[in-house]
Amino acid sequence: MEWVKMKECAREFMVGVAEMTVELGKGCRDIVKQSLVNEDSYIVKTFGRDSYIGKRVRGPCAKLFAKLSFFNEYLPEDKDPLHAWSVILFVFVLAFLALYVNFERDPYAPPVKQVFMHPPCASRVVLPDGRFMAYKEQGVSSQQARFSIIAPHSFLSSRLAGIPGVKDSLLEEFGIRLLTYDLPGFGESDPHPKRNLESSATDMASLADALGVNKFWVVGYSSGSMHAWAALRYIPDRLAGAAMFAPMVNPYDPMMTKEERRRTWNKWTRRRKFLYFLARRFPRFLAFFYQRSFLSGKHGQIDRWLSLSLGRRDKALMEDPIYEEFWQRDVEESIRQRNVKPFVEEAALQVTNWGFSLSDLKLQKRKQSSDFFSWIKSMFTETQEYTGFLGPIHIWQGMDDKVVPPSMTDFVHRVLPGAAVHKLPYEGHFTYIYFCHECHRQIFTTLFGTPQGPLSISIEVDQATLKTNIEQEVVNDGDYASN
Template identity: 25%
Template sequence: MAWTICARDGRRLTVEQRGDPLGRPVFLLHGTPGSRLGPAPRPSVLYRMGVRLITFDRPGYGDSDRRAGRAVSAAAEDVAAIADALGIDRFGVVGRSGGAPHALACAALLPKRTARVGVLVALAPPDAADLDWFDGMTEANVHAYVNAAAGRHRLTAVLGPKSMTILADPAASVADMRSGLPESDRRIVADAGIQAMLERNFAEGLRSSADGWVDDVMAFSTGWGFDLAGITAPVSLWHGAEDIFAPVEHTRWLGRNIPGAQVEVADDAAHFGALRVMTRFIGWASHQDGEG
């Protein structure tokens, strides 16, 4: 069941909890576009793990109010506000795909509260030195970031109609996406349960507008608002070598630039391979320093 929490500036944030209500808290930050209904372990699995999983719609998605012009760093403020409202002091964070940079913001900006951070199929910052940012990236994503460089209005003119197409027929949109995936991803997305989850996720995230999608892409394309070198929490990164949405070199670059970060690359996986390791990373992130 979803409910509303107020951010510190009065915006509404739509939040859900799953698993053990008395368990170890972990925030799971969704992809782009997406919503709190995105990929996550089943509640029964989370309960057995002793995990209290918190998901929320980033600003502009679902029922969460937009925060126009937000940077990646803004996610830390919203996570802190939700944690305060739920009476949570320290927590783990896992971010997948578009949620991954936002998870790193929590590590950098909430160092006393963020215990561990799992980062799955992440992008690197747009100003990453010695990284060919677009190399290996699918044409659709390159096109979105090129439009972002031209300005918010240009990007909105592209993603607005695209979001309407997804809303009109989520199943057809997921099927169309699947046709262009690497073989390892096609096998994962062929699962009927995963297809249905992706359809619900996209439909909920884009239900009100494309604002969240636009604001995510703009945020990824500009300065993130924090220093990766200042991260002190344990960070574990995972990527599939065949990823075409966020190429694997982005994670390798992050691994070189985040102190003490651990990097795991799966040669036979791509973007949606993250769904197969997500439960493991949530379990790892749920523990405090010195625990399992």
Template identity: 30%
Template sequence: MFWKAIAVLLIALLAWSYQALCPPTPRLCGSTGGPSVEGPRIKLRDGRHLAYLEHGVSKETANYKIILVHGFGSNKNEAHFARSALVEKLGIHLVSFDRPGYGESDPDPKRTVESIALDIEELGDKLALGPKFYIIGTSMGGQVVWGCLKYIPHRLAGVAMIAPVINYWWPGFPAKLATEAYYEQFPQDQWALRVAHYAPSLVYWWNTQKWFPPSSVAAGRPNFTAPDLQVLAKLSASMVNRVLVFISFLEWHETEETAFTSYLACRQDYSTQQGLFESLHRDMMIGFGSWDFDPMDLDNPFVDREGSVHLWQGDNDGLVPVTLQSYIAKKLRWIQYHEMPNAGHLFPHGDITATDAILNALLVGDK
């Protein structure tokens, strides 16, 4: 009887462990019980759908065509570059899209650094953006752009990466420099990234269990610095005014921290509506996993000087270490590096002059 009880307990423990480790099935857009499909989508080579939005002047009259790649926990709707006055002045057509697993884009369980670059290439083809187009990637979307430089350089007219996320295991970094930057993170993020790199099958469990603190970014409590909190307070106030205008008679007393909470909640409702695993968690697995190439081994895709690569980084960024970013720029001399003083991770979102500077440098440059 005793051994039977032990066996039952072991079976129950195994069943519980399996359930805790396995992420739930994604709630596919357009499926029974899943979110509805509200916007346009293209069908990709493997049958998946990619949701997108077009902004700015018509592509038929545009002088420049840009694909925007959003960051962690974001989506196609946050195309802040489309608000620049330069869009009309320079004749810019922009396309933002939900990366796989985000918003209304189907998940890609086989997603790799290469596959998302090929998705972007196919998006450009399906929308008839021409043989070459520009790409702007922000944060985790900026990291995605490294894959475009590796796998589809022949399709690029120019590139801008804004505070692209660093993978601490890229072999081109000096070990001492990477280690020092790694230990500047919150302890909980050090553990979360170890799990993502060394045990990716445990990423879902690690970020949903209650015993240890999960990734601060995935949990909505990243290491934003003072400049970022000021940006988020403005964004939150703007969103609250738009979404909750019917209760505008109330007196709001939000601190910067609660402003961020309000902003993040509104933002992630759509971004992660198909599930956290195929959006946030797979981002971590890909971004901090083992890559097939080292960005610091890449060659200049514009040796003919018909395009340029720009890397923008705030010197007060609490999420992406400026020491590692500047090292990449020194290693790859063909990158035009722009370090923004007293700026955090979100600097383009709060300052239209920064957005204009990014567009001007990418599109006009020395022309």
């Protein structure tokens, strides 16, 4: 009996609350009408029927409502269309939000993998300015190396990338010493207070000096190519050659024609274009997007994080468990320091003034000075002086690449006609260089020719010293026998 009374009291209480809520809503509606919708209010003057905006919008809205008026035939006769459609719209919004929440919290969806911070394990060298640079070494030793390669990594990557999936046996077959390193602020490398592309080339040369490398090949992939371009510009005497894979250039380069720029930008998503705009004009705002994507502490997909549009083969590669494991480990190392500043700097470097032009790398005769002494010197000097990069430049470009479109390579080849371009039909941005043993063999064969293996370590002995030592041993043996 008491339970029934309590139930009736609760019902009456809820009815009272509902009636009070309705009256409160009506009161709020009246207040809004009296304060905001009267003839003297700002809203009515600006957006009312007699306002400029109201007159401009009235005609198109009337035509639209006339076309949609046939929906009113499906409403009950005693219902006001305006009231009925407002209720229907409200219910539709609630249903959409409910579906969205259920989709976001799908109990059957796989759990999001958290980023794991591995203990430090990199080898490091001290640069001339006191900073530490982390690096990784693969292939043969420095004494056995026929060829040395230094590969700066791309955006959201680390020294662990290098040439993804390259086998040590293949490096040994060609006698290659492969060196990769973390850019400043990435992985286990210390940040640079005033980083630019010239300092990037200087860091590369300092790493080579610290590891006993004289001449080396530089390998640039995707956005990491801008560091390779910088090496060609600022330390050309240290380079034996350059190998570029889908090389990224500044999309705002003033030397690009309208057609080249159009073909490049049309391949990108709107969000990626917006991020490039922010990187060029308001780079600090990029921190907001980065902290909610790859710096959020959770793993995700690279195409969503960086707003990339991918081809069919690239999408298939990303579904490979081997690639997924490699990619996640590389990202974990890249964001080890949890500092957004290096990523913002890297993005801004890509789209701002590089400090040089690709045309500076073009091999051309040095212009003679107009003074008298230079003219006299040219009369007695037979050799011609050249500017630009004297070594070979090889570029591999996937024709189905939508991250770095082929139009960028066409632009590079127009500016640097001496570069050898290898166009790859049906290949995307990742498929040729990632985990493709035969592709790696083709690349090394193109660069270095027939594999000859590592250098043999030979010990040179002075023949005179050897003869003296033998004679001394004979004398000692004779003395020992006589005793």
